[in-house]
Amino acid sequence: MKAEIFSIGTELLMGELTDTNAAWIAGQLPPLGIRLQWVSIIGDDLAMLSDAFTRGLQRSDVIFTTGGLGPTQDDLTREAVAQALGETPTVQDEVVQGLERYFAGRGMTMPSHNIKQAHLIPSARFVRNRNGTAPGWWVEKEGRIIVCMPGPPGEMQPIWQEEVAPRLRELVDEEVTITRNIKTLGMSEAAIDEEISEYFGHENPYLGIYSKADGIHLRIIARARDEAAAREQIAPVEQAIVDRLGPYIWGYDDETPEQAAGQALAEGGLTLATLESCSGGFLANSITDMPGSSDYYKGGVVAATKEMLLANGVPAPTIDRHGTVSRETALAMAQAARASWGADYGIGITGVIGPEAVEEQPVGQVYVAIASLAGQRELEFRTPPRRIVIKRRVSNTALTELRKLIVSEGGG
């Protein structure tokens, strides 16, 4: 079953209100076996809306709409559906009475404009809205479906869950879609593309590749008659990716670097302290985004000056010999963080955040070190010279490397 979504309302085109309904509905469709192929945000314009419905019905089995069901002259969703289907709306007396009761219950008389919300066309049935005056419409004609819902998420989402999703489940006798997301760091998109190229370009299971702030993500999407069968289709592709990209994989599905590292620390009963300069607190802030992080994170220092490094246990000779921005200083920072706060693991991050080069090293040059009782791990790399990119990449790398070190040392 192929679907599209219309988010309706001129205010969504003014750049001041962001439509979140389309993304929310999009997330509900794959487990129902419905494939979303188009999302449109359209203003309150009858001709344009009516045209959109006409075209949408040519290419999709079902159209979900949000917005445009209110009582004002701007609310044109019902009128546009009626026009596209060539039907005429009529007032439904029992709905008028329901609206009058709704307003009376709030000590008000119904404004005359609201009578619009009691209109129905022959192909439509009302969909109940417990949280507002605008009932939805469920329209069926010639094998195609249009579901019209109100725009406020607090009204739309309950309608979806209580009324729309159950009906769709009965109707759709199709395949389910299951997704597996594999997250890598350290290999370029093109290099990964080459390494596993034979898995791309297939319809089912489908393999997608996406460049994200925490690395390159590979997404396997399988459709099958049921969940177990879909997982069976995913398995061999996932296995091939793990075999070929193993060392670069740090997480799966919705996992974040701070979650992967936090889980390894928590499971091993281990603690962490940090000493960061160029990342400017991004690392500490990511770690503390995890609920329960105070069980394993002792805290950290954000050092913007050499004096602060010295005061926090980095030996002066190391800085004098190698500079503040060096592999050796990063390691000394990791060791100092660990020792100062009595943690099992210490992370040290130094680098050049810009705008100017430091110690003759370019903006984006970074050094990461992790120290444990038994071992250490250091790496250096160059990121694009944008402030937020540097902070994010170096912090994410530190956390994915921390997880690897914990796992290799038998913890986590």
Add this chain to the structure above:
Amino acid sequence: MKAEIFSIGTELLMGELTDTNAAWIAGQLPPLGIRLQWVSIIGDDLAMLSDAFTRGLQRSDVIFTTGGLGPTQDDLTREAVAQALGETPTVQDEVVQGLERYFAGRGMTMPSHNIKQAHLIPSARFVRNRNGTAPGWWVEKEGRIIVCMPGPPGEMQPIWQEEVAPRLRELVDEEVTITRNIKTLGMSEAAIDEEISEYFGHENPYLGIYSKADGIHLRIIARARDEAAAREQIAPVEQAIVDRLGPYIWGYDDETPEQAAGQALAEGGLTLATLESCSGGFLANSITDMPGSSDYYKGGVVAATKEMLLANGVPAPTIDRHGTVSRETALAMAQAARASWGADYGIGITGVIGPEAVEEQPVGQVYVAIASLAGQRELEFRTPPRRIVIKRRVSNTALTELRKLIVSEGGG
């Protein structure tokens, strides 16, 4: 000039990634006098994309696209434009050389797939991308324009500001819309509404009120034949707001709390150090988001434990008497940060981040203190009990209060 936006990528239809580019671009169009009439999110499907371009060109003067410019087989934006216009892409040697240099600068050889990004059709020119390998396309044919930009916001937004917006400004000769955004903190939406109620409900200039993570924003929107005339319409409304809400205003337009505070510090030649617990590094990370922050920010400590507070100069008797989560401890933290690192100003933040209550205080209870040589400022409040909301609100409040204190002491 009528516009539409295509956000391109199957991942945007899977419900796992939300498109933010369309809303961002939508917000850029009114001041340029461009009217957005349609937004589409379309998957990586050549036939559907090509069809979308064909129809879009029939109803709009300009189409902006984001996404689908990467090096993989899924990236089909260029191919779809070429097909819709009936043109054939050819490889541009000088761009191939540029890509080779880009990869060489990172110590890599260019993967062969990247050659896609050097393709051009006769109606297109390249648009420079300083932050990635995918150049944009500026296409002009028969009076219609297509502007193709990469999907990552960190690449798209600079391209828009440096390349696209200036060219559009030259082209568009229509009524312009100018926006002035005034940011307040410390007054409720309803209180503001009462204070300046006579300015609401007008068509031009229009005044909107929006509740945001860093306070209540007031937005004045004026339309006029040119920028100067629009600014003249805005001026009296802005003046009235400043007169009535003055002490609660902390910034204008795109200004962030870290920018407002950073500017006050930089202008006064002043320095800052921080000691934060419940905000977990959000404060340090915000401060260091500003380029040049190392001129005024000495650094900070993120303390997750009482031991770390003690080790960083908070007196044990203060904690013993009042608890780690208290007004007195917040002030002691601010003073310790200031004294330990020899800064002009110190910020201390403590509170309950959750998931559990601490010292019988509920999740969301926070204390902020700022210390200077001459003065101090403390406040406490309760935020909604969501982790990210607590971190953001308490950090933003600390920075806006810092700015106020600097201004009141004659600095900044």
